[in-house]
Amino acid sequence: MLAFSLLGFVLLCILGPLHRLLGTEIAAIDLALVIVVYLATKTDDRSVLNSLRPAGAIDPAIVIAVLVIGYFCDLLGGGTKGLHAFSLSAVYLVGRLLSEHLYLSGVFPQIVVTFFAAIGSSLIVVLLRSITGSVPTVELMAMLAVQALVTGLFAPPMFRLLNWMDRRLAGQDNRRGTIRF
Amino acid sequence: MPLPRKIRELLLAALLLGLPLAFWQANVKAPHETNVVDRFFLRVSAPLQSAITWATDGVYRGWRRYIYLVAVEEENEQLRTEKNRLLHQLRMTKRKVRKVQRYEKLLAFRSARGIQTVGARVVARPTSPFVRGLRMRIDRGRELLRAGLPVLTADGLVGRTGRVFGDYADVILAVDPKSAVDVVVRRTGARGVLRGVAGTDRLHCRIDYLSRDEEVKVGDLVVTSGAAGVFPRDLPVARIARIAASAASLHKRVEATPAVEFSDVDEVLIVLAPPPPKVGQINEPVRRARGLTP
Numbered sequence: 001m002l003a004f005s006l007l008g009f010v011l012l013c014i015l016g017p018l019h020r021l022l023g024t025e026i027a028a029i030d031l032a033l034v035i036v037v038y039l040a041t042k043t044d045d046r047s048v049l050n051s052l053r054p055a056g057a058i059d060p061a062i063v064i065a066v067l068v069i070g071y072f073c074d075l076l077g078g079g080t081k082g083l084h085a086f087s088l089s090a091v092y093l094v095g096r097l098l099s100e101h102l103y104l105s106g107v108f109p110q111i112v113v114t115f116f117a118a119i120g121s122s123l124i125v126v127l128l129r130s131i132t133g134s135v136p137t138v139e140l141m142a143m144l145a146v147q148a149l150v151t152g153l154f155a156p157p158m159f160r161l162l163n164w165m166d167r168r169l170a171g172q173d174n175r176r177g178t179i180r181f
Numbered sequence: 182m183p184l185p186r187k188i189r190e191l192l193l194a195a196l197l198l199g200l201p202l203a204f205w206q207a208n209v210k211a212p213h214e215t216n217v218v219d220r221f222f223l224r225v226s227a228p229l230q231s232a233i234t235w236a237t238d239g240v241y242r243g244w245r246r247y248i249y250l251v252a253v254e255e256e257n258e259q260l261r262t263e264k265n266r267l268l269h270q271l272r273m274t275k276r277k278v279r280k281v282q283r284y285e286k287l288l289a290f291r292s293a294r295g296i297q298t299v300g301a302r303v304v305a306r307p308t309s310p311f312v313r314g315l316r317m318r319i320d321r322g323r324e325l326l327r328a329g330l331p332v333l334t335a336d337g338l339v340g341r342t343g344r345v346f347g348d349y350a351d352v353i354l355a356v357d358p359k360s361a362v363d364v365v366v367r368r369t370g371a372r373g374v375l376r377g378v379a380g381t382d383r384l385h386c387r388i389d390y391l392s393r394d395e396e397v398k399v400g401d402l403v404v405t406s407g408a409a410g411v412f413p414r415d416l417p418v419a420r421i422a423r424i425a426a427s428a429a430s431l432h433k434r435v436e437a438t439p440a441v442e443f444s445d446v447d448e449v450l451i452v453l454a455p456p457p458p459k460v461g462q463i464n465e466p467v468r469r470a471r472g473l474t475p
Contacts, residue, residue, distance in 0.1 A: 080209055081208040
């Protein structure tokens with residue numbers, strides 16, 4: 001799980017400046033969300049994740065990873081601490097509950113599921129912020145929709161990368177006969 | 182005894198949602214509204230946050246220093262332009278400071294001398310000591326000047342006005358072969374006449390009629406005697422550069438270098454009316470040098 005957390009941290013670090021460089025902050029990709037969706041929905045037997053848990057179960061290591069990735073998001077995003085950690089945790093739990101019923105082997109399903117996960121995550125963030133008095137605007141909602149769409153479109157290559165990493169880690173674990181965190 | 186799977190997962194889900202929510206609440210509250218739990222969360226998270234911020238800053242620093250260099254070239258160009266502009270400004274300021282210092286020197290000189298002068302700016306001059314240009318042109322003309330007026334700087338005698346036309350006048354330098362200035366050696370009071378030498382490579386002069394019995398040495402300052410009534414007395418004119426005595430002559434052959442660096446002169450004073458010398462003071466430099474005055 002440390003590998004997934006570190007990957008999330010590095011990608012978050014790189015992506016912020018990259019968006020500023022390209023001037024694409026309005027359509028920023030939520031990579032942390034993609035990682036969390038992957039962690040929540042992965043059911044492949046050859047995955048290192050599934051060596052840690054029975055199908056549909058919540059694994060403590062992944063819970064920590066999700067919390068850490070959410071915390072990174074909050075720190076690097078400059079918002080209130082705990083906001084993204086909470087929304088990503090919620091996405092993870094919902095994803096975990098639905099993981100046995102979701103079909104994610106194709107590109108299109110991956111896009112759709114990630115899109116809805118991004119919308120859900122954004123709605124939680126907006127809801128929590130509105131509690132503290134920050135009124136959401138139409139522009140903000142439109143921007144979140146665009147970001148969710150871009151995140152959804154970016155999900156398939158990211159899933160492939162995570163899958164590749166997952167298999168490499170699973171191979172190492174099989175060779176060593178131990179579970180790596 | 183291990184917990185049943187259902188309960189364990191419920192606890193994990195509660196932890197997953199509760200921990201960030203509590204953390205968020207602790208961060209949202211105003212400092213005076215926080216309770217013990219909030220303060221605990223903030224205290225626990227502070228070192229972690231500091232470590233992560235340090236790591237993030239490291240990544241960003243590396244990013245900005247080694248990867249994100251798109252604007253650096255443009256910024257360098259801007260800074261170079263700015264540097265050049267400031268250097269130019271500095272040069273101009275230094276020039277102005279030098280100008281003010283020259284003016285101050287000239288004003289102090291004029292006040293000390295108590296002579297009636299008018300200032301002028303040099304508009305053309307010999308640009309190099311290796312070029313024989315024996316005329317200077319100043320921006321004062323007929324309105325104030327006439328031919329033959331002494332021209333000087335705070336360093337000493339420059340020459341006298343020559344042709345005056347319109348708003349300009351030519352200055353015949355003291356080193357011009359046509360020029361003759363009655364001088365004395367300030368240290369000894371030895372008298373002579375300073376004339377320009379028609380050389381081709383430098384501005385220098387000689388002192389005629391300096392008696393072979395007079396004791397002078399290289400480096401002695403030569404000043405105007407004031408005797409002819411043309412130049413105010415005691416103005417530095419030159420320094421003795423070479424002395425040659427001939428047994429067959431009554432006078433020494435003395436070469437001198439001008440006290441004023443003509444290529445550096447930008448402003449001059451033209452003496453309109455020198456103060457009339459008091460009786461008995463006409464040859465004061467001579468008398469003083471010979472110990473005749475206290």
